[in-house]
Amino acid sequence: MTVRFGNPDRPNSYIGKTVPRPNAGRLVEGRGRYVDDISLPRMVHVVFVRSQFAHAKILGIDAEEAKSVKGVLRIFTGTDLAEVCTPWVAVLEHLKGLKSPPEHPMAMDRSCWVGEPVAAVVATSRAAAEDGAVLVEVDYDPLPVVADMMTALDAATPVLHPEMGDNLAFQRLHEQGDVDSVFETAHKVVSANFKTARHTGVTLEPRSILVDWNPSEGQMTAYHATQAPHMMQTVLAEHLDVPESRVRVICGDVGGSYGIKVHVYPDEVATAAIAKIMARPVKFIADRLESFTTDIHARDHEIDAKIAVDAEGKILALDVDDWTAIGAYSVYPRTSAIEGNQVVNLCGGPYDFPNYRAKTTVVFQNKTPTCQYRAVGHPIAVAVTEGLVDMAAAELGMDPVEIRRRNMYADDTYPVTSPANMRFEGLSHHQSMDKLLELMDYDALRADQAEARGRGVHRGIGIASFIELTNPSPFMYGIGGARISAQDGCTVRMDPDGSIVAMSGVTEQGQGTEAMLSQIVAEGVGVLPSNVRVITGDTQVTPYGGGTWASRGAGIGGEAALRSARALRDSILEVAASMLQAVQASLDIRDGHVVDAETGAKRMPLEELGRIVYFRGDTLPKGLPRELVQTRHYITSEYPFAFTNGVQASYLEVDTETGIVTLLKHWCVEDCGRIINPQLVDEQIRGGIVQGLGGALFEEIHYDDDGQLLNGSMADYLVPMASEMPDMVVGHIETPTQESALGAKGAGEAGTAGAPAAVMNAINDALRPLGAQVTEMPFTPERILRALGVIEE
Amino acid sequence: MTRIFDDKVDIDLTVNGEPVEARVPAGQHVIDFLRQDLGLTGAHASCEHGVCGACTVQVDGTSVRGCLMLAAQLDGADVWTIEGLSDSETIRDLQEAFIARNALQCGFCTPGMLVAAEELLALGGVPERAAIREHLSGNYCRCTGYEAIVDAIETVARQRAGKVQA
Amino acid sequence: MKASAGGYARANDLSHAMELLASSKGMGRVLAGGQSLVAAMNMRLSTDDMLVDISRISELSGVTDDGETLRIGALTKHVEIGANPLIQTYAPLLAEAVSCIAHAAIRNRGTIGGALAHADPAAEFPACMLALGATLHICGPDGERSVEIEDFFQDLFETSLEEDEILTAITIPKAATDEQQVLLEVARRSGDYALVGLCLVVRSTGHRISLLSVGSTPVLARNAMAQLDQGDVDGAVAALRDEIDPTSDTQASASYRRHIAGILLRRAVAQAIGDIA
Incomplete structure (x- = not known):
């Protein structure tokens, strides 16, 4: 079942080519179908009354006045929904000690963050439901608030969930080698405190779900903007007591996800519970203000870290103490301990060094829950590692490229196991660095920097090497007991006219999944990509699979598609061989025709084969298999995770009077294994970089000491816009994984992983002659001026 | 005596070249009217406070935020949405350039982005990349990182300028 | 985020607008370009307003040369100010300000009178008018009055405009050639x-x-x-x-x-x- 990737002139060579996305045409014409575009007969709208307090007892809810609003049909409280919906507990057994209390779809007798749903108002329109919601009177008795991360475990701090005993959700210490003694004796030790701000995904399409319940069939149908329709099917079935076979989750066009839409949200489950009670379609579309308080947040980390190096710049040891606060609950079912855990797994990633200690401490607080968001943990680990490496280089008077070259794993050394116990099958740090330096013309850029400095203009170059974890096996969630599928499946069938339909468990969120699958299936079967109709996002028809997260779509979903396509090819050729009285191995399928493999001479169009199989089966030999449909599932088994690698560079200018940073250009060379569609990979990288740049320069959720979110609007929570973003040069090295025939590893998060560190290092490169350094993201104008000592009060 | 202020307002307008009569709630914004009453779901409601640009449509020849204009204010207006701009082939070249350059991912911002881009392109000439970026500064895209969008618009500007010269 | 408006009425001319305001029993709210007001309404920061839509009153729009001064109608849109030759010559500060205000689609509907009456301390036009020493022309139930810009801004989003008044025009001294x-x-x-x-x-x-x-x-x-x-x-x-x-x-x-x-x-x-x- 091999594909001769080395031969670009092979027949049906669609893998590796830029092929247009089949779904782009309808999206540019406004013909997409997002959840809010769907309207069903008898549909009603739900709006949630949300807690105004970060922590309060709910003494009573008076909905009488709200019920009198024209259009308002029903009002639900947490206890109403508890009758039809069981609570969940978001822990994973392999994250030892992780704890979190049961969580209901709406608060029962206590609210634990500003924005937690407390009551639900159902009305004939969203506007009427909002009119009702403002009239629901909730009697709150405020409780003490846990708002600060670093004091969450202090004895004087109140315990958020008394039954948990303390505010510690999870802690993990990993230690390898003799870290302490190395730090005592090392040539140089550099330490720093890093902070990454609270972010949120700000998907342009808000969270959206429309759930219908048909009691006469016992059938639930959920139109849901999600990355994991099968996971949602399982969750809704389990907690609303419906067989999985009777829950259909349909995920049409999704307006951006980035990890935000892979979680179980209380208000979304509440919507399903209400649909089950009211036996009619219920729509919930989060508005933008509630998006900021209820979409998951991420990356609220503070890290003390230090590095020990010898006189030659060899890294001797790394010591990382990471703290993160996850809000009031661990998020179901992936849990909120993963980002901290990833920091432990990923720090030091590109480098070959012996002594490593990393600890993460994950605490509860009265804020919006945090969970997995694009590049989970990576931007933190890369910033800590690359920041320290640059600081060490500066201490040694060494070029930042040189210190990396001296420490990165050699390209011919794989497989290796890192000090964090991560197993790397094959990476290309040195090749990637070579390519980066060539693309950016490093020496010329240094000359430009020096020339600018002569004019009093402060420019900086920042480099950041990174690894990215992709293609997770059940070691990520499944072994911990979560019903999150690491495998994925694809069904490929040939219709009578010879056209191909492929149904996949991975989903399209705009990254080009359907294009990627169409190329693989086209090559696997032997037809044009335009002749492959790809169907994703419908649990009633697609094979059970994990969906789209952790950059697994191409690596897992793509491999399943390739295997099912090759299996269908074999089925077609078996029939063709019989019809043509030929040896099966002498035949091939190219551009929709059965051909002679040797000469390429056309023997029969697939359309004719389809006509015979479907309508004149009487003419075929008895006993000839005639299934022109094949399903294959794929799961990785050799490695717990695939790893990709890459290196980024940022060139920027700092206005040292105002603190404004202007991004001049950005480069990324990455190795995602087999590239299926170069354009789609490039644009994943670019989009990912810009999301990382947002974290570096703009994005920060602010809370006050009472747990009130202070900047919950698009005008106040800043994300990257076109004017401030640089052009980005993207290059590739291809080191396919040997675990699959396809060899793809995934490219969705590499950009986000490395960009913040590259910017941080570039800013510090610019500021170093002025004796300043920044390590707290985002690097706002004010933080830069404070680092420069310009503002002191 | 008739009410001086109406909580339902009668409007008579043209949408995508077709006449429309409607009675709209006083507080309903244009984008809800287009999406919910007329079924024109191409433009999207995303922030509803005028920041993201996903609801951008053409009203009387200029781009406007659909969430910052009331449907009641549309009386007599000539409205074009992505659906009409597509059917009329007005921006076919721009749409094709977006597809070719993969200047969209999730597609949620795209209808608004196209209306904004067309407003710039209608000025003629080939704008600098910085000018393209500046013109798009009110249209939020979380997927692409903007570069592909800028490329696509620049390409169309060149194409159109070439045609004008030829 | 759906607005809850009390009602809507479209003013045909200035006197009609004054009548509408007078009849609104204190709940009247002048709607011009709506680029701040509608956002506030969507967020329910402003509810139950009786909206007096003045955006069609053509007499309140445009820039004229009054000799020593420029007169700018309150409904003149940002985009029109940015492109106006009189403004570019005699009040380049305002043309410069337009390029800083929000984005094209906002500038297509936002009006200078709306920006001044909204009195956002972070907005460009109020500060520009202060620097230019503008005079504001206001129409009320008892006729017209003028206010110097220094006396106009009272507090956050508060001005000396009364509830039953409408800002109709702004005059600014024309810049001398060496200004x-x-x-x-x-x-x-x-x-x-x-x-x-x-x-x-x-x-x-x-x-x-x-x-x-x-x-x-x-x-x-x-x-x-x-x-x-x-x-x-x-x-x-x-x-x-x-x-x-x-x-x-x-x-x-x-x-x-x-x-x-x-x-x-x-x-x-x-x-x-x-x-x-």
Whole structure:
């Protein structure tokens, strides 16, 4: 079942080519179908009354006045929904000690963050439901608030969930080698405190779900903007007591996800519970203000870290103490301990060094829950590692490229196991660095920097090497007991006219999944990509699979598609061989025709084969298999995770009077294994970089000491816009994984992983002659001026 | 005596070249009217406070935020949405350039982005990349990182300028 | 985020608008371009308003040359101001400001009268008008009155406009040929509200400096103006930092804003001198 990737002139060579996305045409014409575009007969709208307090007892809810609003049909409280919906507990057994209390779809007798749903108002329109919601009177008795991360475990701090005993959700210490003694004796030790701000995904399409319940069939149908329709099917079935076979989750066009839409949200489950009670379609579309308080947040980390190096710049040891606060609950079912855990797994990633200690401490607080968001943990680990490496280089008077070259794993050394116990099958740090330096013309850029400095203009170059974890096996969630599928499946069938339909468990969120699958299936079967109709996002028809997260779509979903396509090819050729009285191995399928493999001479169009199989089966030999449909599932088994690698560079200018940073250009060379569609990979990288740049320069959720979110609007929570973003040069090295025939590893998060560190290092490169350094993201104008000592009060 | 202020307002307008009569709630914004009453779901409601640009449509020849204009204010207006701009082939070249350059991912911002881009392109000439970026500064895209969008618009500007010269 | 409006009425002309306002029993709200009001309504920061839509009153739109002054109709849109030759020649500060205000689609509907009546201390036009020394023309139940811009802004989003009054026009002195007008801002992203903005007008009669985003109203920096009139730039910077009382928010602290105000003044003076030279 091999594909001769080395031969670009092979027949049906669609893998590796830029092929247009089949779904782009309808999206540019406004013909997409997002959840809010769907309207069903008898549909009603739900709006949630949300807690105004970060922590309060709910003494009573008076909905009488709200019920009198024209259009308002029903009002639900947490206890109403508890009758039809069981609570969940978001822990994973392999994250030892992780704890979190049961969580209901709406608060029962206590609210634990500003924005937690407390009551639900159902009305004939969203506007009427909002009119009702403002009239629901909730009697709150405020409780003490846990708002600060670093004091969450202090004895004087109140315990958020008394039954948990303390505010510690999870802690993990990993230690390898003799870290302490190395730090005592090392040539140089550099330490720093890093902070990454609270972010949120700000998907342009808000969270959206429309759930219908048909009691006469016992059938639930959920139109849901999600990355994991099968996971949602399982969750809704389990907690609303419906067989999985009777829950259909349909995920049409999704307006951006980035990890935000892979979680179980209380208000979304509440919507399903209400649909089950009211036996009619219920729509919930989060508005933008509630998006900021209820979409998951991420990356609220503070890290003390230090590095020990010898006189030659060899890294001797790394010591990382990471703290993160996850809000009031661990998020179901992936849990909120993963980002901290990833920091432990990923720090030091590109480098070959012996002594490593990393600890993460994950605490509860009265804020919006945090969970997995694009590049989970990576931007933190890369910033800590690359920041320290640059600081060490500066201490040694060494070029930042040189210190990396001296420490990165050699390209011919794989497989290796890192000090964090991560197993790397094959990476290309040195090749990637070579390519980066060539693309950016490093020496010329240094000359430009020096020339600018002569004019009093402060420019900086920042480099950041990174690894990215992709293609997770059940070691990520499944072994911990979560019903999150690491495998994925694809069904490929040939219709009578010879056209191909492929149904996949991975989903399209705009990254080009359907294009990627169409190329693989086209090559696997032997037809044009335009002749492959790809169907994703419908649990009633697609094979059970994990969906789209952790950059697994191409690596897992793509491999399943390739295997099912090759299996269908074999089925077609078996029939063709019989019809043509030929040896099966002498035949091939190219551009929709059965051909002679040797000469390429056309023997029969697939359309004719389809006509015979479907309508004149009487003419075929008895006993000839005639299934022109094949399903294959794929799961990785050799490695717990695939790893990709890459290196980024940022060139920027700092206005040292105002603190404004202007991004001049950005480069990324990455190795995602087999590239299926170069354009789609490039644009994943670019989009990912810009999301990382947002974290570096703009994005920060602010809370006050009472747990009130202070900047919950698009005008106040800043994300990257076109004017401030640089052009980005993207290059590739291809080191396919040997675990699959396809060899793809995934490219969705590499950009986000490395960009913040590259910017941080570039800013510090610019500021170093002025004796300043920044390590707290985002690097706002004010933080830069404070680092420069310009503002002191 | 008739009410001086109406909580339902009668409007008579043209949408995508077709006449429309409607009675709209006083507080309903244009984008809800287009999406919910007329079924024109191409433009999207995303922030509803005028920041993201996903609801951008053409009203009387200029781009406007659909969430910052009331449907009641549309009386007599000539409205074009992505659906009409597509059917009329007005921006076919721009749409094709977006597809070719993969200047969209999730597609949620795209209808608004196209209306904004067309407003710039209608000025003629080939704008600098910085000018393209500046013109798009009110249209939020979380997927692409903007570069592909800028490329696509620049390409169309060149194409159109070439045609004008030829 | 659905607005809850009390009602809507479209004014045919100014007197109709005055009638509508008078009949609204204090719940009237003038709707012009709506670029701030509708956003506030969507967020339910403003509810049950009786909306008096004045946006179709053509007599309130346009820029005219009145000899010594320019008269700008309150309904003149930002995009029209940016492109208007009279503005570009006699009030370049306003043309410059347009490029800083939000984004194209907002500028297509937003009106200068709306911007002034909304009195957002972070907005460009209020501060520009302070620097230019504008006169505001207001129509009320008892006829017309004029207010000097220095007396117009009262507090955050509060002006001396009464509930039953409508801002109809603004007059500004035409810039002499040797006049310098500079607007500088520090904003984190293009079109964002500035962290700090500064207008400098250099006239034969003296300097005028105004700031945006440094308090609850746009601010005229009289002490700094006096220092600049003396030719003392360092003194002006010190006076400016001393006389403003900026607020802290999630974007920047008061200290940052105070510091940047001084930086912008230095840069504005340098630019004005450059312009002269």
